[in-house]
Amino acid sequence: xxxxxxxxxxxxxxxxxxxxxxxxxxxxxxxxxxQKFKNPSxxxxxxARWWWxxxxxxKAELQREINLFADNAFAGIEIQTLYLGxxxxxxNRPKIMSWDTPDYYENVKTVMEEAHKxxxxxxxxxxxxxxxGSSILEANDGFRNLKFEAVTVEGGKSITVALPKVTAKxxxxxxxxxxxxxxxxxxxxxKLRTIPLDINSSIVLSDRVVGDxxxxxxxxxxWKIIAYYSLPSGERPMASEPTQGYVVDHFDSTKVLxxxxxxxxxxTGLKPYFGNPMRAIFNDSYEFKADRHYSADFIPWFKKYxxxxxxxxxxxxxxxxxxxxxxxxxxxxxxxxxxx
Numbered sequence: 001x002x003x004x005x006x007x008x009x010x011x012x013x014x015x016x017x018x019x020x021x022x023x024x025x026x027x028x029x030x031x032x033x034x035q036k037f038k039n040p041s042x043x044x045x046x047x048a049r050w051w052w053x054x055x056x057x058x059k060a061e062l063q064r065e066i067n068l069f070a071d072n073a074f075a076g077i078e079i080q081t082l083y084l085g086x087x088x089x090x091x092n093r094p095k096i097m098s099w100d101t102p103d104y105y106e107n108v109k110t111v112m113e114e115a116h117k118x119x120x121x122x123x124x125x126x127x128x129x130x131x132x133g134s135s136i137l138e139a140n141d142g143f144r145n146l147k148f149e150a151v152t153v154e155g156g157k158s159i160t161v162a163l164p165k166v167t168a169k170x171x172x173x174x175x176x177x178x179x180x181x182x183x184x185x186x187x188x189x190x191k192l193r194t195i196p197l198d199i200n201s202s203i204v205l206s207d208r209v210v211g212d213x214x215x216x217x218x219x220x221x222x223w224k225i226i227a228y229y230s231l232p233s234g235e236r237p238m239a240s241e242p243t244q245g246y247v248v249d250h251f252d253s254t255k256v257l258x259x260x261x262x263x264x265x266x267x268t269g270l271k272p273y274f275g276n277p278m279r280a281i282f283n284d285s286y287e288f289k290a291d292r293h294y295s296a297d298f299i300p301w302f303k304k305y306x307x308x309x310x311x312x313x314x315x316x317x318x319x320x321x322x323x324x325x326x327x328x329x330x331x332x333x334x335x336x337x338x339x340x
Contacts, residue, residue: 042119045075052081054096054128054240055104062107066114076121076277079108080284081128083240099128099240100135105268112270115277122277127248127263130285133237135245136262139171141255142246143233146176146294148318148335150226152188153180155218163212164227171232176299177311178205178214183222184339197224199338202312224336228314233290247288251295290323313338 048069069077081099088096098104108124115122126132133142149164166173182201205225208214214225236244249255264270264281295301302310315336322332 040073042070042073042075045073047121047123048074048077050077050079052079053086053092054081054083055098055101055107056092056095057107059107059110062111063114066111066118066120070118070120074120076115076123076279078123078125078282079111080125081240082130082238084129084238097240097242100263105270109269109273112273112277116273120277121279122273123280123282124264124278125284126260126281127237127284128240129238130287131235131237131247132250132259132283133235133239133245133247134259134262135239135241135243137245137248137255137259139232139234139246141248141258143235143249143251143288143290144230144294144296145233145290146228146230146292146298146314146317147173148226148228148314150224152183153218153223153225154221155182155223156220158215158217160213160215161225163209163214164225166227166229166231168229168231170234173229173231174296175206175209176228176230176294177314178209178225178227179203179311179314180205180216180218180223180225181312181315181336182219183224187222193333195224195336197315197336197338199313199316202315204309204311206311224315226315226336228311230294230296233288235289250283251293287325288323289325291320292317293323 050065066077081104083096086096112122127134147166149166151161151164153159153161163175163178180201180203181197181199184196184198188195201219201223203216203218205214205216208216232246235247237247239245248259260281270278299310302308316334316338318335320332320335
């Protein structure tokens with residue numbers, strides 16, 4: 001056996017051992033016994049989604065319902081607070097919209113105490129309503145959106161072109177790349193909703209930008225100069241609180257931790273329940289709204305780990321409304337294409 005093959009077998013062995021060890025730890029093996037299945041222990045019970053009308057709940061009722069779950073062989077529940085679809089009036093509004101207040105955390109702790117007594121698991125969503133967010137988050141804590149603006153120019157001469165601009169409604173727009181691509185077929189067809197570009201012609205002009213313009217000399221033909229900008233998406237959650245903040249940027253761990261430290265940190269008093277009965281925090285739903293989700297360091301990261309500049313190819317990814325959930329997406333055509 002060659003040394004390479006021997007090393008490969010060792011790698012498989014140790015990888016398998018590690019995987020088996022990990023699997024044993026997180027998913028214990030059980031021997032199925034039909035007789036026990038008639039009356040399974042609580043750990044094998046179902047979980048229930050427990051949607052609260054915001055914080056319009058009473059401690060005594062929470063305790064009663066926890067015991068109902070336990071008495072009926074449930075293994076645990078998930079807490080999600082929301083106001084969507086709930087009749088709201090002047091009388092109940094303050095209570096419904098008081099999620100993330102000391103009173104709300106007292107209600108959660110009441111549940112934790114009762115669940116601990118009855119051996120129930122408690123999972124919590126990472127916020128109220130959908131998607132995850134909070135009034136403590138500012139615009140730049142939210143999702144980044146990659147948007148573009150373009151201008152058509154004629155090549156074959158030296159030109160100075162004003163940068164096409166994308167203005168942010170909130171936060172700031174940051175130029176990510178400036179690329180020139182030749183229009184395939186020579187002339188732009190106003191009837192086409194998707195503009196064909198010659199992929200072999202793309203020229204990155206980012207390093208030639210001075211102020212609000214770029215000076216360049218392009219080969220003959222008609223060209224699209226496309227400016228790509230990163231800016232906050234501005235999406236707000238449907239949270240049960242008076243002031244709506246922003247949906248957290250799920251691609252930025254520092255932003256997620258900012259949200260989690262606020263919702264589950266020392267101020268909440270929930271730490272003593274971590275692990276028992278509180279098992280997990282999870283992301284409930286993904287109603288995101290962006291043309292293209294984007295990370296502020298995407299281009300340098302891509303260059304480092306993929307070995308080439310993605311900027312010349314960004315045009316083929318432009319599709320207004322692409323990263324919007326299915327029932328909101330207008331199914332707009334691609335803005336550009338590089339061939340079939």
